Amino acid sequence: MxxxxxxxxxxxxxxxxxxxxxxxxxxxxxxxxxxxxxxxxxxxxxxxxxxxxxxxxxxxxxxxxxxxEQPTAGDWIMRPELSTAHLGREDRDLEYEKKIQLQPHIVYLANSSNVKVGVTRKSQIPTRWIDQGAHEAIEIVEVPNRYLAGITEVALKDYVSDKTNWRNMLKNDLKDEDLVSWRERLKTHIPEEAKAYFIENNQETNLVFPxxxxxxxxxxxxxxxxxxxxxxxxxxxxxxxxxxxxxxxxxxxxxxxxxxxxx
Known part of the structure; x- marks a missing residue:
């Protein structure tokens, strides 16, 4: 067919x-x-x-x-720290940017080829982890807008990777990590603006691929x-x-x- x-x-x-x-x-x-x-x-x-x-x-x-030209491809998509809708400032289309940026966002740790930090809308959990090929993941911060998630990710990138090695992910060349321990170690490096949104008591999610x-x-x-x-x-x-x-x-x-x- x-x-x-x-x-x-x-x-x-x-x-x-x-x-x-x-x-x-x-x-x-x-x-x-x-x-x-x-x-x-x-x-x-x-x-x-x-x-x-x-x-x-x-x-x-x-x-x-x-x-x-399109708002769906603005720089803030890949670099959430550039989000400005919370300030009422337009990039390409303020109404669209408010719709996407001004909703709950998650900063997370995912283990696909290695432990990495990432950002996604809360509504995209666990889809984002699936798309990245992560076999385990955990939420660490839930904030009310994309900007706060972005600056948190930037701060944590000094202490944990923000990249996935796609070859290692596909070869299944990985090891299990204690993501709860990773979350606790990174807690002190969360920016002051986002500290109140730290998630204290959740456990990691495991994913199985076909x-x-x-x-x-x-x-x-x-x-x-x-x-x-x-x-x-x-x-x-x-x-x-x-x-x-x-x-x-x-x-x-x-x-x-x-x-x-x-x-």
């Missing part, structure tokens, strides 16, 4: 194991059901996630002009270069498809590509 659609990040359900769904405009695919089956992926075009035009994708699923075979030397599939790929799906972790020949394909990094999937 052939499916055609625009790639957007896979939707997930927090079950044991995580359930993955690739959603197209008029259909969806339950990806867990395809593990151990052959999949062919073919690039047939592009569609900007904002304007919908067939233009080369620049970043985050947007064409170049939309990336630099992977039959981890790659030993993961190779990232660049569909824009090869145009078409075929392989046996062996697992799903983070936003990656993992194939039998150690090829891995990051759905999130390829948002906006129009593809045909032959299953």
């Amino acid at each position: 052939i499916y055609k659609g625009v790639l957007t990040k896979m939707q997930t359900e927090f079950l044991d194991p995580i359930q993955y769904y690739l959603v197209f405009e008029n259909d969806f695919i339950h990806m867990n059901q395809l593990i151990n089956k052959t999949i062919s992926i073919k690039l047939v075009g592009h569609q900007c996630l904002s304007c919908g035009l067939d233009r080369p994708i620049f970043r985050q699923g947007f064409c170049r002009s939309c990336f630099f 992977v039959e075979q981890y790659p030993t030397k993961p190779r990232s599939l660049n569909l824009s270069k090869v145009q078409q790929y075929q392989g046996v799906l062996k697992g799903l972790k983070g936003q990656y498809l993992i194939f039998e020949d150690d090829t891995v394909f990051n759905i999130r990094a390829n948002e906006g590509l129009v593809v045909e999937l032959d299953l």
Whole structure:
């Protein structure tokens, strides 16, 4: 059967194991059901996630002009400490920025390839951890806006990483960490403005991914270069498809590509 659609990040359900769904405009695919089956992926075009035009994708699923113009791609998305909606100051669209920035945010620790600090909206827990391929995570601060979460993350980056090694994450080259102990050690480094929002008594969350075979030397599939790929799906972790020949394909990094999937 052939499916055609625009790639957007896979939707997930927090079950044991995580359930993955690739959603197209008029259909969806339950990806867990395809593990151990052959999949062919073919690039047939592009569609900007904002304007919908067939233009080369620049970043985050947007064409170049939309990336630099749309509020959904503002600098504060990747750098929450740049948020200004709490001050009533507009970046690109104040109403949109108020909607996203002025809601509860979580600063968390997640262990995917190593312990890292991150920020997400409270409504995105545990989706954010799933997307990062974390096998364990814990909330450490819950604040009322994105700015406070951002400055907390910046302060903690001096003491814990804010990056994930995607190759180690996919190889499952990890060790369990006591995230409660990490949380307690980092408590003294939280900025004064956010200290009152420290979460005292929660426990870490564990996540299980549907992977039959981890790659030993993961190779990232660049569909824009090869145009078409075929392989046996062996697992799903983070936003990656993992194939039998150690090829891995990051759905999130390829948002906006129009593809045909032959299953």
